[in-house]
Amino acid sequence: MPRYNPADIEPKWQSYWEQNKTFRCPELPDPNGKGKLYVLDMFPYPSGAGLHVGHPEGYTATDIYCRYWRMQGKTVLHPMGYDAFGLPAEEYAIRTNTPPRQSTEANIANFTRQLKMLGFSYDWDRCLATTDVDYFRWTQWIFLILFDTWYDPKARKGRPISEMPIPEDVIAKGPEQVASYKDRFRLAYQDDALVNWCPALGTVLANEEVIDGKSERGDHPVQRIPLRQWMLRITAYADRLLADLDLLDWSTGIKKLQADWIGKSTGAEVDFKVSCKNGTALGEESIRVYTTRPDTLYGATYMVVAPEHPLVHRITSAEQSKVVEEYCKAASFKSDRDRTEGDKQKSGVFTGAYAINPMTQKPIPVWVADYVLGNYGTGAIMAVPAHDIRDYEFALKYDLPIVQVVEPIQGTPQELEEIRSGKVCFAGEGIAIAGRELNGLSTKDAKAKVIESLERTGLGRGAVNYKLRDWLFSRQRFWGEPFPILHELREDGQPNGQIRAVPMSHLPVDLPHLEDYKPHGRPEPPLGKADASWLYVELDGKRYRRETNTMPQWAGSCWYYLRFISPKCSDAFVDRQQEAAWMPVDLYIGGAEHAVLHLLYARFWHKVLHDRGYVTHPEPFQKLVNQGMILSYAFKDHRGALVSVDLVEEDQDGNAKHRQTGETLQRIVAKMSKALKNVVDPEIVVKEYGADALRLYEMFMGPLEATKPWSMQGVNGVRNFLDRAWRLIVDSKSEQMQLNDSVKEVEPTAEQDRVIHSTIAAVTQDIENLSFNTAIARMMEFVNHFTKETIRPRSAMETLTLLLGPFAPHLAEELWHALGHKESLAYAPWPKAIEEKLRVASVEIPVQVNGKVRAKVSMPVGIDDQATERLARENDRVSELLVAKELVKVVIVPGKMINFVVKP
RNA sequence: GUCGCUGUGGCGAAAUGGCAGACGCAUUGGACUUAAAAUCCAAGGACCCGUGAUAGGGUCGUGUGGGUUCGACUCCCACCAGCGACACCA
Structure with a gap:
């Protein structure tokens, strides 16, 4: 056990956290703590392929941030779930002839297993999927709120439909006319519109899902046909969606993307x-x-x-x-x-x-x-x-x-x-x-x-x-939330054009069991093939046919951040008191591909819920950060064609050659793709290097928001650092788990104190700024420094372990245990940098002549300008350069540098 | 076409007006070893001058060209390249 072996310690600590519910989040923030922090990842779509290396990038960043703030005393809400409705699951179901719910559940189980393998500190008790009946019951409920809301342009807000003024002449025409008058103003309304019909997918698509006339998913041709569809009146909120961008701590780039999309x-x-x-x-x-x-x-x-x-x-x-x-x-x-x-x-x-x-x-x-x-x-x-x-x-x-x-x-x-x-x-x-x-x-x-x-x-x-158009909200597919809407039928069984909402007490409207949900190329939804027992409803003595369209995949992701706050709440979509306590989301991290659609849709729903008094804040996501894409190396031949990685051979000098033709290839950076065989599987990385190494590498590669290429040698490099940290503290030669002989119960020297406290200060700052790459570099310097010390104060080793905690939690827990602690370090107090311990007696000040560094002179800290100039002039080289020159001026930045400007 | 981001050693990068290249990879040298691996220690932008060899010194250097400044990777202007988003929104 003396060697660092992540295959042993990682599962061990994962099950420790699980058994002890270490990361269980209380219903309300601790009133005696240092406040609340809601940190959210964009939840994944659980595809059959499992995690790719892009997922752990954002997830590790938020995990470090959460673990850090827990140690600083904040109550942290950090949940995870799955965006599981949607086309790929349904396509897969059709291909393999398995019900989508079955394959979705298998994929979710696999994702959960893989995420747990990476040691993220989620409160797994709050895990949800948009496909849970208990979840989409409330998605349907929110749809009914949209259905029950009209936009009052005078008040500039959404109000209940019952408060809408009806013109006298409409009232005079009778209740049916009043009903259809109301229907025209609802935020969720039906409209005959030219829609983007995709025969291959068997569904209509939102404008945003059509790219260059082809479907975003699958790249199939799209035609424009007129069809009666559900629309959401997002245009009513265009102005507020634009204006309220000012309230948000988002990058100007993303704000501009949204502003351009709204296009005022x-x-x-x-x-x-x-x-x-x-x-x-x-x-x-x-x-x-x-x-x-x-x-x-x-x-x-x-x-x-x-x-x-x-x-x-x-x-x-x-x-x-x-x-x-x-x-x-x-x-x-x-x-x-x-x-x-x-x-x-x-x-x-x-x-x-x-x-x-x-x-x-x-x-x-x-x-x-x-x-x-x-x-x-x-x-x-x-x-x-x-x-x-x-x-x-x-x-x-x-x-x-x-x-x-x-x-x-x-x-x-x-x-x-x-x-x-x-x-x-x-x-x-x-x-x-x-x-x-x-x-x-x-x-x-x-x-x-x-x-x-x-x-x-x-x-x-x-x-x-505004360029923004109303949001086409219905899809002719099986695997989505059914609309809680009923169409009234005439005597002859045909709809009479009147619609009504399913009473809220009757929710959820579950999906029916279907033998066959294949698309047939015609725009009638598959739910039309459901049994009569599902399809037809009698209510208040009238016969109805259910709406057979389903909602688009975006629906579930429009409000999941609210459900995480009280996932088990059975009498409301979110508990009021808990909502007020946790919202808004303090930090939201995800890919830039959702810069427009998901974020705009979710903001829209949130504003409607806000207008109707169900949520307390006007905006859901206070701070947003987009992680950069992770790319991979690929190779190009002389024609510029990409060459699959398994056909490439690299010699000792790093030159790439084609395995078959021997041609020298150019190394480039490209998206990971199955065709190029340059996809990196995180599970394999964990097996070979450990989860902590994977986490650390993803953060060490470069700034969070940058696109950057994956390198296995880089993973090996950070693994090497973890090994060094381990050997710094643990006696790796012993058979027993015991501390390295150099670790001693002594006070740090003044020099050691400077290293310790400057590292604490830098790492703390870097975590708060999400500059994880430089934070790791500072810890590497710490380890390099103390590796050379033959007496390593135990307190310094504890500090390092705590700093390492958010980044490499398994290793840190193991070291913390080895240092004699019985409890997890998840809530151990974060070390504090002590100002006095950072002080040095003297600093090297660069001396410039005409802007060029000509000498470095050691000067006491806190020296005044006169003395700085005197000491600089006393330097042999400087005085030599200044002799017989006319001095124009002297620029001094105290404690930083001095510049003599002379006539040449 | 428009908008945005990026351009720094062999590679990933750091420094956001004050010592360019922290940290890591790869490389080279050394120690340990019978040997190798592992580990530990060390070196390193390019060119030039200098010396027996060191030490030392100089010039150039952050995509290109200009500018502001005592001083620019950092700020301003123009251009080039790569990546990404949008693309007849009147």
Whole structure:
């Protein structure tokens, strides 16, 4: 036992922690402690492949942070769970013909085993999975809260639907009309929308799940078809989701990503009257456009409506109707990808109609073009080709007039001439020209003036738009939360269009047993195949059919951080008192891939729950940190093709050669992939080097937020450090577990004290800043220093063990035990750096002449500037360099350096 | 195309206005050993001058070019490269 053997001590301490419930977290923070700390990991999706090395990176970081703060006396909530609904489990189920619940449970068991193997200090009693019936019962409950909430724009918050004012004329039309009026304002509502239908996956997808016209998962083609779907009105919260980013301690990068996704823009809506060519008005028809540049209204030389625009057909002239018809039809078949991809040549057709520019009163042609989106703004634009690059391209292609109305503030005469002549598009801000009353105004002032004039004449108004769209919330899959919604049936068994919520007391709505949940390529959900006993419900004398869509995977992860607070609470989704005590999450660590979707969705749900009085804070995640991706080395041949790692041979000089062709290969860094055979399995690393070595290496590789390549030699390096730490304290030659002979019951020397206390100070600082790589470097220096000492004070060894505790907990517990302690060190007080012990008598001060270090002079600490200069001048080399030179000035940073500036 | 991040020894990195390269890997030398492994100790940016060899000294050096400063890896401007996100949002 005298040698450091992680295979022995790691399982031993893991079962000690488990048996003693060392990391059990109390229901409420200890009132006598130093406050609460809620540290959360983004919970994993339990895939069949098990953990990869990316998981333990964030998990180790939070674990170190938690173990540290426990030792500092905080009550720490640090839970773990599983995001287990979703497509991969269902795909796997279909492939292997096992029920998804069965494979999901097996995967969860495997993940739990692997996570426990790494010694994380989770309170496992709080473990949950989004697929637990007891969990998704409350996911359904929250959905019903969304269903029961409308957004009151005056109060700027969500309120119960019962408090919504109903117009008299609606009330007059009877209860059915009132019900459907209410339904239109709910935060969870149904809508016939063009959706992203993916036949291969057999489900619709949210806009965010479609990448370049293909499904994010599986890369299958996606079509746009109209379908009745559940939507969540996240757009109502766009402004607050944007504004409240200011409250958060997140990186500016992530905040910007979210802000860009919300995409707020300000401008104006302008109404253009429509006429036919000869100037006769076409009834009272007008088209409303949205623009961020109302100041360029005088430069609008044509108008474009989206192919989906409701007025397209009404305004199209008889001559143009055939081409317009065809164009719109073609556009409807195109996916978003087809509309944006390729050479990006814009296309469009003239409708034959004209619109009157409200400023110039001149008619401008109205075109249909698919570069204008139907679902943003008003679905129509005024085109100002002189000052918008897209309009400019379109105008060039179809030979439409280009009229400059803004002059840049700076530019060479040549550039200005090119803009004037229409050879170049100027999209920036400048000074208004050719716009009568606007002449000479800055872009900002001109915008304000135009809006003011539009509002006066009633032809327009200031307006705000968001890129954010409502969240498409239903999926046609089996493995998700069923919607707690019932559709009322007529006598003939068909729905009559009325819906109602499943009473909250009837929750949960469990998934039915299905023999066959394969997708069939049609948009009817698999739950439609459930037994009549599940599908049909009688309530209050009426017959209903259950909603058969299921919720998307995001649903469960929108609120899991709340359930962790009181996972067993049976009468509410979270215990009120405990929620108030633990929220918000103080530190949330996870991958940057969730920067937009998960974090935005969860913030939205949280705000609704906050408005409805169920949670105390406006935001769920106070501090967010994104761990960097872990990459692996890969090899490239002369053509740039990647070569699988098992085909590569490295010689002693580290040159990589192709095993078969002998070609010299270039080493690069790439994502781990099965195809390249460069995936690192954490379980194998644990078997070979130990969990503590894995943890330590993941932290030592570099800064937490950086992307960094994996190196097995690096793992060996930190393992070597753990061995050295072990031998520093333990007698590795003895058969018995006993302390190294050098460990003595003595006081540290002054020099040893400096090492001890500067290490404590540095490690403490580094942990609080999440700079774990440098913290480990400081402990290595400590071990290097004391390895050379033949008398090692026992107190110093205890300090090292405590510092090591958060990083390599198994090793530290074993050493702590060897040093004679009976209890775990999990709650032992963290060492304190003592200021006086850090003091040194003298320091080496670099002496510069003209900014170059020419000498180092030892000086007493706390020396004044005069004495510093005197001692520096006394140095032979310095005086030599200063002789016969004219001194310009002397710069002194006390205790740091001195610089003589001389004329050369 | 737009935005963001990154660029420092053979490699992972440290230093965020004050001694560039802490710490680790790999490498080299030494001690221990019959030998090897393990362990322990030590060396190391490049080039030049100097010496018998040491010691010592100089010039250059943090992607490139400019700037600010007594002093720049660090701040500012422009550019290049790699990675990532978004991508007709008017």
